[in-house]
Amino acid sequence: QVQLVESGGGVVQPGRSLRLSCAASGFTFSSYAIHWVRQAPGKGLEWVAAISFDGSVKFSAGSVKGRFTVSRDNSKNTLYLQMNSLRPDDTAVYYCVRDRYQLHEAAAGCFDVWGQGTMVTVSP
């Protein structure tokens, strides 16, 4: 079945780095734009970053720009999020999500498949 499985979360000290991975299965990964969305404990949803189907276009939220980098390896059906200079307010569950549309389309940002999420805790 169509599935996204995140991994790589954990507890990390402020200022350190962490890399999240998202393994896709059950669909043609290389045909879809993929995003990262996060949710801090007890809070709402926050979009983090997006990458086009071929990796040529990337967008990121202002809160993570310059610190987080999204990338993908279509040969491995895997998405990555490299997180550097982590801060306590980056503490959240990070979801990998599939976009029903391409990033250039007016309907972009329609998240039809969600992973189960991976928890990242930034604490001294």
Next chain:
Amino acid sequence: QSVLTQPPSASGTPGQRVTISCSGSSSNIGSHTVNWYQQFPGTAPKLLIYSNNQRPSGVPDRFSGSKSGTSASLAISGLQSEDEADYYCAAWDGNLNGDVFGTGTKVTVL
């Protein structure tokens, strides 16, 4: 931070109709389609409505969406106990080049 504004809570008795509003701006709702997500505690969100008013396969037809100008709304007709959840609107923002979510609305079935 959330760019789209939703009421923090909504409630109704079983069978009632509940409506949730979502207010944005010309750079997001005004120029892009709106999606709605349903989230139960401890689980990942699920796409409920896409492209303003389309239901994915498997979503009951008691859920409906609409959009007008820079606002959108989600309606739940014939409210059921299993509809008790958090609901988020979202839309792409052309100025930010990113998706923006609503503040979220907790629906309680009395």
